[in-house]
Amino acid sequence: MVTTAADLGVLMAAIASPADPDGALRTDLLAALVEDYVRRGVEGIYCCGSSGEGLLLTDDERTQVVETAVEAAADRIPVVAHVGALSTRDAISLAQRAERAGASALSMIPPIYYSYGAHAVVDHYRAVLDAVDLPLIVYNIPQFTGTEFTLESAGALLGDPRVIGLKQTAHNMYALERMKDAFPDKAYINGFDEVFVPALAAGARGTIGTTVGLQIELFLQARRLLEQGDLPGAQRVQSRINRVISELVAVDVFPAAKYLSGRSAGGAGSLGDCRRPFRPLSPADRARLDALGEELDGFLAEV
Structure with missing residues (x-):
C-alpha cells in the first residue's frame, strides 16, 4: 500500500533506541515500547531521528531499529525511518535497507558539516528518492544542520510528488504557513512538541515528537479540544505538555x-543511557525525573 500525506498527518512518537548497560541495542525493549505506544493511542513511529540517536548508531543498528519497529507495529500504524547521513551513498544504502525492512516512508535531514549549496542539497534528496520507491518527508531542523527549509529553499523538493511532507522542527510558523499555502497537498508535520498547538493553527496536520510517546494522552486531548474550537482549553493542555518539556x-x-x-x-x-558524547544521567537527574514522572502521571490521570 502506498503511503500518502494523509497517512502521516498524525501523532507520531520519535522513539528512543533502547540499549543495555554496555550500549548494545535492545530490540526486545524497542518492541515492547512500540506495543505500549500503540495501546495508548500513538498513531505512528519515527525511527532513528534525534530522539533515537540515529547518527550515533551504526548502519546495521539503524536497520535493526527499523526492522523491529515495523514488525512490532504489525501494519497497525505507519513506521517512518530517518535515513539522514553524511554522504549521499550512505543515505541511499540506509534508505534501501529501510525499504526492504517494510518502512512506510523515509525522512531525511539535509547533508551536514560541509557548507553545501542549495542545488547540492536538492540533488542529495533526489538521488535518494531515485534509489527507492518510498515517499519521503523532508526533515527541517536548522539548529542542528545549518540548513533551513523555507518556501524558497524547499520549493523544488515540495514540488516533487515523491516528497509527501515536511517535518518542521523549527519555530518559524510563518515559513510553515507559506509552504502550506503554496503546496497544500503535502503533510506539514510539527517537530517541536512545545509549539504543537500553534503549529496546528499554522497548518500542521500532525506532529513527530520526542515527548509524544510520554504524554500521548495530552497530545490527543489538545488536538481534540482545538478541533472542537476550544482554543483556551487546548492552550491549557499545551501548558502541561510544556511543563514536562521544560x-x-x-x-x-x-x-x-x-x-x-x-x-x-x-x-x-x-532503556539505557544515550551514547557518548551524551553524558550519563546522575542520581540527582534520575530523582528529578522520577518526580517529574509522578507529576506527569497526575496529568494523564485527569485526561
Missing part, C-alpha cells in the same frame, strides 16, 4: 526523555 530540557532533553520513556514503557524498564 523539566526534560533542564536535565538534558534526549537522555532525560529516554529515561522517562523507560519508566512508562508498559513495564519494559530502563
Whole structure:
C-alpha cells in the first residue's frame, strides 16, 4: 500500500533506541515500547531521528531499529525511518535497507558539516528518492544542520510528488504557513512538541515528537479540544505538555526523555543511557525525573 500525506498527518512518537548497560541495542525493549505506544493511542513511529540517536548508531543498528519497529507495529500504524547521513551513498544504502525492512516512508535531514549549496542539497534528496520507491518527508531542523527549509529553499523538493511532507522542527510558523499555502497537498508535520498547538493553527496536520510517546494522552486531548474550537482549553493542555518539556530540557532533553520513556514503557524498564558524547544521567537527574514522572502521571490521570 502506498503511503500518502494523509497517512502521516498524525501523532507520531520519535522513539528512543533502547540499549543495555554496555550500549548494545535492545530490540526486545524497542518492541515492547512500540506495543505500549500503540495501546495508548500513538498513531505512528519515527525511527532513528534525534530522539533515537540515529547518527550515533551504526548502519546495521539503524536497520535493526527499523526492522523491529515495523514488525512490532504489525501494519497497525505507519513506521517512518530517518535515513539522514553524511554522504549521499550512505543515505541511499540506509534508505534501501529501510525499504526492504517494510518502512512506510523515509525522512531525511539535509547533508551536514560541509557548507553545501542549495542545488547540492536538492540533488542529495533526489538521488535518494531515485534509489527507492518510498515517499519521503523532508526533515527541517536548522539548529542542528545549518540548513533551513523555507518556501524558497524547499520549493523544488515540495514540488516533487515523491516528497509527501515536511517535518518542521523549527519555530518559524510563518515559513510553515507559506509552504502550506503554496503546496497544500503535502503533510506539514510539527517537530517541536512545545509549539504543537500553534503549529496546528499554522497548518500542521500532525506532529513527530520526542515527548509524544510520554504524554500521548495530552497530545490527543489538545488536538481534540482545538478541533472542537476550544482554543483556551487546548492552550491549557499545551501548558502541561510544556511543563514536562521544560523539566526534560533542564536535565538534558534526549537522555532525560529516554529515561522517562523507560519508566512508562508498559513495564519494559530502563532503556539505557544515550551514547557518548551524551553524558550519563546522575542520581540527582534520575530523582528529578522520577518526580517529574509522578507529576506527569497526575496529568494523564485527569485526561
